[in-house]
Amino acid sequence: MKLAIISDIHSNYEALTAVLDAIAPHNVDAIYCLGDIVGYGADPKLCVDLVRANCAGAVMGNHDIAVAKDIDMDYLPSDGRTAALHNREALEAEHIAYLADLPFTLEADGCTFVHATPHMPQDWQRVGSFFQSKSQFQHFSTDVCFVGHTHIPAIMANKIGVLHVRSGHRFIINTGSVGQPRDGNPQAGFGIFDLASFTYDFIRVPYNVDRAAAKIKAAGLPRSLSRRLFKGQ
Numbered sequence: 001m002k003l004a005i006i007s008d009i010h011s012n013y014e015a016l017t018a019v020l021d022a023i024a025p026h027n028v029d030a031i032y033c034l035g036d037i038v039g040y041g042a043d044p045k046l047c048v049d050l051v052r053a054n055c056a057g058a059v060m061g062n063h064d065i066a067v068a069k070d071i072d073m074d075y076l077p078s079d080g081r082t083a084a085l086h087n088r089e090a091l092e093a094e095h096i097a098y099l100a101d102l103p104f105t106l107e108a109d110g111c112t113f114v115h116a117t118p119h120m121p122q123d124w125q126r127v128g129s130f131f132q133s134k135s136q137f138q139h140f141s142t143d144v145c146f147v148g149h150t151h152i153p154a155i156m157a158n159k160i161g162v163l164h165v166r167s168g169h170r171f172i173i174n175t176g177s178v179g180q181p182r183d184g185n186p187q188a189g190f191g192i193f194d195l196a197s198f199t200y201d202f203i204r205v206p207y208n209v210d211r212a213a214a215k216i217k218a219a220g221l222p223r224s225l226s227r228r229l230f231k232g233q
């Protein structure tokens, strides 16, 4: 079985369509989404529609809950709060209901999926290092837990010295961000996990950043949100 994992789309339709096109030739059995479908970008409706149509499952991100339920706004930076309000206005009741219903944790196809951390996913903590990830391993039972939230791709093993995904070990894998990468590379990112061979690939794809940025400007959203797309920050 082969899975594609996407995260942190952030209402970036251009990035999401480029990623779905890039996933197609991999012939995956399922696509899972790690949340933050909305927020920051200009196309929340198109992105929710595409996730609903293409993903076997999705989990709740902090921007999703802020947009859908008007809670946890304090976890967002000020430009993120502005975008959350814009996105809520742009969505219809059925999109809001879909976002509001997303689970914090999903276990499916032998993997665990959360937005932030397996332990207390609703607290929106960040797992950024081996030491931060160490205690997280007792909070999921599968070999692999996929996380997003930081927008920075990473592979964290349950032991020091395990430098790539291989069977016999357990991993927390951050699949980076589709719609707002923050690792200095503006290209959209996603993961492909092959359960049979226990191999993981992190893949980058170029997309039309100009168009996504222009839509953010045209929507009257803060300029910082369009500028950062060009830098991958």
Ligand code: ZN
Pocket (backbone or CB within 6 Å): 008, 010, 036, 061, 063, 149, 150, 151
């Ligand atoms: Zn995010």
